[in-house]
Amino acid sequence: AQKVTQAQTEISVVEKEDVTLDCVYETRDTTYYLFWYKQPPSGELVFLIRRNSFDEQNEISGRYSWNFQKSTSSFNFTITASQVVDSAVYFCALIPNTGGFKTIFGAGTRLFVKA
Amino acid sequence: DTAVSQTPKYLVTQMGNDKSIKCEQNLGHDTMYWYKQDSKKFLKIMFSYNNKELIINETVPNRFSPKSPDKAHLNLHINSLELGDSAVYFCASSRPLAGSYNEQFFGPGTRLTVL
Numbered sequence: 001a002q003k004v005t006q007a008q009t010e011i012s013v014v015e016k017e018d019v020t021l022d023c024v025y026e027t028r029d030t031t032y033y034l035f036w037y038k039q040p041p042s043g044e045l046v047f048l049i050r051r052n053s054f055d056e057q058n059e060i061s062g063r064y065s066w067n068f069q070k071s072t073s074s075f076n077f078t079i080t081a082s083q084v085v086d087s088a089v090y091f092c093a094l095i096p097n098t099g100g101f102k103t104i105f106g107a108g109t110r111l112f113v114k115a
Numbered sequence: 116d117t118a119v120s121q122t123p124k125y126l127v128t129q130m131g132n133d134k135s136i137k138c139e140q141n142l143g144h145d146t147m148y149w150y151k152q153d154s155k156k157f158l159k160i161m162f163s164y165n166n167k168e169l170i171i172n173e174t175v176p177n178r179f180s181p182k183s184p185d186k187a188h189l190n191l192h193i194n195s196l197e198l199g200d201s202a203v204y205f206c207a208s209s210r211p212l213a214g215s216y217n218e219q220f221f222g223p224g225t226r227l228t229v230l
Contacts, residue, residue, distance in 0.1 A: 033216045039156070045205065045221035052215070089156050095216045101146055101209070102171055103219065105158040 002027045004094050004106035012112040013082050021077040021109045023092030029053075031097035034068065034075045039108070040088040048090075051075060082113045118142050121206050121222040128196055129230055136191045136225045138206030146170075147189040148219065149181060150205040158205075164189055165211070196229045203227070 005024045013019045025034065036048040049059060051068050059066045063080045079086050092106040119140045128134055140147065148171070149161040163171035164183040178194040189206060203226050207219040 035218055037221075043203070044223050045207075047218040047220065050218050091158065097216075100170060101148070101163050101165065101211065101216065102160060103148075108156045108158075110156075 002029075002094065002096050002099065002104055004092050004104050006090075006092055006106035006109050008109045009107070010110045010112065012114065014114050015083060016081050018078060018080050019082050019111065019113075021079075021090050021092075021111065023075045023077065023106060025073050025075065025092070025094045027094060027096045029096040029098050033095040033097075035093040035095075035103070036066065036075075036077050037091045037093060038088045039091065040085075045091070048077075079111075082111075084113050084115050087111055087113045119206060119208055119220050119222040121204075121225050123225060124223060125226050125228075127228045127230065130196055130198060132196050133192070133194045134196060134227070135193070136204055136206075136227075138189045138191070138222055140187055140206075140208040140220070140222075142208055142210070142220060144208035144210045144220070145186060146209050146211055147183065147186075148207040148209075149189065149191050150207065150221075151175075152203040152205060152224070154202070162189075162191075193227075196227075198229050201227055201229045 032053045034051045038046045065078045067076045089108045089110045091108045094104045122137050146165045148163045162181040167183045180192045183189045203224045205224045206222040209217045209219045
């Protein structure tokens with residue numbers, strides 16, 4: 001099976017807390033691509049990061065960081081010192097190399113950041 | 116400059132009607148997609164075109180028909196609308212790299228309400 005599991009349906013934190021959004025994926029392919037997208041309350045979907053299966057380097061971009069671990073098939077997303085503007089639905093997504101252009105999205109995690 | 120645009124943004128119509136949603140991208144991308152997002156925020160791919168050729172055609176009712184007049188446009192026509200078609204429909208585009216897959220850029224979405 002090829003799928004993405006985001007087990008956390010909703011997370012609520014207080015501003016300045018750190019929060020980690022979990023993403024576990026399944027694929028038979030040895031080459032694949034992982035993504036995170038953000039959907040704020042305004043509704044648009046915004047690309048955050050792309051990772052290839054052969055690049056396990058973690059990435060940091062400002063308050064955002066991503067931890068890719070092939071051994072556990074996970075691609076987790078951490079927001080440090082969360083802010084109210086981080087409130088959104090976050091989607092993890094997978095494109096297996098043999099899947100053509102088909103992106104498999106997780107169900108999303110809704111993050112509430114309270115002031 | 117809008118990268119991926121959709122019209123209309125909101126569409127309210129009666130059951131049984133036929134309606135179209137238009138999508139245009141000015142990013143020079145070769146691949147375009149239609150997604151349906153239901154009330155629980157679940158994103159499901161419906162169709163994808165690469166260089167005007169249909170490459171993904173998921174299990175959707177044949178009342179839904181995509182049309183790509185050129186690489187920059189992908190329209191979605193829906194016949195005999197049903198209550199269950201109410202959702203947000205997103206158009207997206209991407210530029211695939213040779214042997215790789217890039218992130219997608221999404222339009223603002225069209226909220227379809229069938230009464």
